[in-house]
Amino acid sequence: MNNPTDKTPGPNPRRAASGRTDSGQSRRNTAERAASRQNIRTASDRTAEQRKARSSGEKRNASPYKKSASTGQRNSRKRKIYRRSAYYRKQQLKIRIITGAAALLLLVLLLFVIRGCSGCGKDKSTAASSGNADSVSMEDTKSGKSSSQKDGEGSDGDGIADSEDTSALPAEPVSLTVSVVGDCTLGTDEYFDYDSSLNAYFYSYGKEYFMQNVKSIFSADDLTIANFEGTLTDLDTREDKQFAFKAPAEFAGILSCSSVETVNTANNHSHDYGEQSFTDTMAALDAEGIVHFGYDETAVVDVKGIKVGLVGIYELNDHLERTEQLKTNIAKVKADGAQLIIVIFHWGNEKETVPDTNQMTLGRLAIDEGADLVCGHHPHVLQGIEEYKGKNIVYSLGNFCFGGNTYPSDMDTMIFQQTFTIDKDGVKADNVTNIIPCSVSSDYSYNNYQPTPAEGEEATRIMNKIQERSSWIPAAETTQETGSDTESEQENNPKQDNDPESETA
Numbered sequence: 001m002n003n004p005t006d007k008t009p010g011p012n013p014r015r016a017a018s019g020r021t022d023s024g025q026s027r028r029n030t031a032e033r034a035a036s037r038q039n040i041r042t043a044s045d046r047t048a049e050q051r052k053a054r055s056s057g058e059k060r061n062a063s064p065y066k067k068s069a070s071t072g073q074r075n076s077r078k079r080k081i082y083r084r085s086a087y088y089r090k091q092q093l094k095i096r097i098i099t100g101a102a103a104l105l106l107l108v109l110l111l112f113v114i115r116g117c118s119g120c121g122k123d124k125s126t127a128a129s130s131g132n133a134d135s136v137s138m139e140d141t142k143s144g145k146s147s148s149q150k151d152g153e154g155s156d157g158d159g160i161a162d163s164e165d166t167s168a169l170p171a172e173p174v175s176l177t178v179s180v181v182g183d184c185t186l187g188t189d190e191y192f193d194y195d196s197s198l199n200a201y202f203y204s205y206g207k208e209y210f211m212q213n214v215k216s217i218f219s220a221d222d223l224t225i226a227n228f229e230g231t232l233t234d235l236d237t238r239e240d241k242q243f244a245f246k247a248p249a250e251f252a253g254i255l256s257c258s259s260v261e262t263v264n265t266a267n268n269h270s271h272d273y274g275e276q277s278f279t280d281t282m283a284a285l286d287a288e289g290i291v292h293f294g295y296d297e298t299a300v301v302d303v304k305g306i307k308v309g310l311v312g313i314y315e316l317n318d319h320l321e322r323t324e325q326l327k328t329n330i331a332k333v334k335a336d337g338a339q340l341i342i343v344i345f346h347w348g349n350e351k352e353t354v355p356d357t358n359q360m361t362l363g364r365l366a367i368d369e370g371a372d373l374v375c376g377h378h379p380h381v382l383q384g385i386e387e388y389k390g391k392n393i394v395y396s397l398g399n400f401c402f403g404g405n406t407y408p409s410d411m412d413t414m415i416f417q418q419t420f421t422i423d424k425d426g427v428k429a430d431n432v433t434n435i436i437p438c439s440v441s442s443d444y445s446y447n448n449y450q451p452t453p454a455e456g457e458e459a460t461r462i463m464n465k466i467q468e469r470s471s472w473i474p475a476a477e478t479t480q481e482t483g484s485d486t487e488s489e490q491e492n493n494p495k496q497d498n499d500p501e502s503e504t505a
Helices: 013-083 086-120 138-142 198-205 215-220 249-256 275-287 319-335 357-368 456-471 483-492
Strands: 134-137 174-185 223-228 262-264 291-293 299-303 306-314 340-346 373-377 385-388 391-394 399-402 412-423 432-439
Touching (some): 174 306, 174 340, 174 373, 223 340, 223 399, 262 306, 275 291, 291 299, 291 306, 319 340, 319 357, 340 357, 357 373, 357 391, 412 456
Parallel strands (some): 134 299, 174 223, 174 399, 223 262, 262 291, 340 373, 373 391
Antiparallel strands (some): 174 412, 299 306, 385 391
């Protein structure tokens, strides 16, 4: 039995209940804190793992790119180094050469095909040429285009036109006008005063200067013929003679820009600097499309569909010994289909106003052999005109564009024009001529190398001179040659190889 007065404390039910409660709460709190810490660690670990994963992924993603970029840079540097190398340059040069050669070959093949196709449709008569004859369309040349085609020199003239139509006369009449002028010395002697020379004028005023006053006449005709006297060469191999003329090749442009299409080259100044200088001259004329003829070289040119044969004879050395050459060359152009024949002579004696018997004999023989017109030059003065068997022999045209003398004693000259009409019966005997009196200079006090038509009283004076000198020519029937006459004439006219031209002294 318990003593109620006992003060010994016993267990307190509330505290015990409270203690139990506090202890459970504490354990719960401790568990929650532990769980929270665990959650924090887990989240932290996950965050770290995510960061690590992202970092790893970025590295995985970035690594190939960086590697690729680095490789590209290295390759770029290698390419630059390679392109600067000698090997690369050689390879590129080879490629360019091969490409250029292939393109050139393709172009040549293309031109060959085009040329072959265009040639198929051409009339054979416009291209027929043989021996050393030229076949040229003057319609093209007058418009600044040349269609000269030349076969090798030295032929015996057996090559006759392919087509029967080559020498066929036109069904309808065709008229053509021919202009002929005298000595054109387009150069100077190296011993002349250069400042007043034709060469100095060329470089001061240009090629168009010289014939600007007569170009309209030459452009309006159908064919212009001049005597080209001198050489176009750079050689210094001057012949041993008193006067020798030369100029650079570009001086041939004086002719082409003035509508002069054809020139005679058979004269005493054609070889002033040796045989090579003559070859150089021919090349310079060819380069400008100028048809040349003379000595054994003949030409046949196509003028408005009419084939015009051109023959040039140098008479000074051999006089009547040139008879056979004259006959042969006329026969040659006939064989080449010429329907109109013009013969040019370099002949006579300086300053003589009347032709000698050699000139008359050869001139008339040329017409007997088939020439339709004969013209000459060399005397440096005008001589008369003879009508022989209805055809004209113009014995001397005088100087024209003459670089041989700055102060010639006689500056009178002329342009001789004749209009021919050719029909189915041949050349009509209508003898339509036009003489244009001129001066070799546009200044009457000295020679400025600019031939100019005369006007007014000057024109009348020159025309009267020509008519008077024509009246001095003996008629054909009173000048029949005998052996003694011929010998006497040749004694009085010695060979003139060097031709000491008094006009150029």
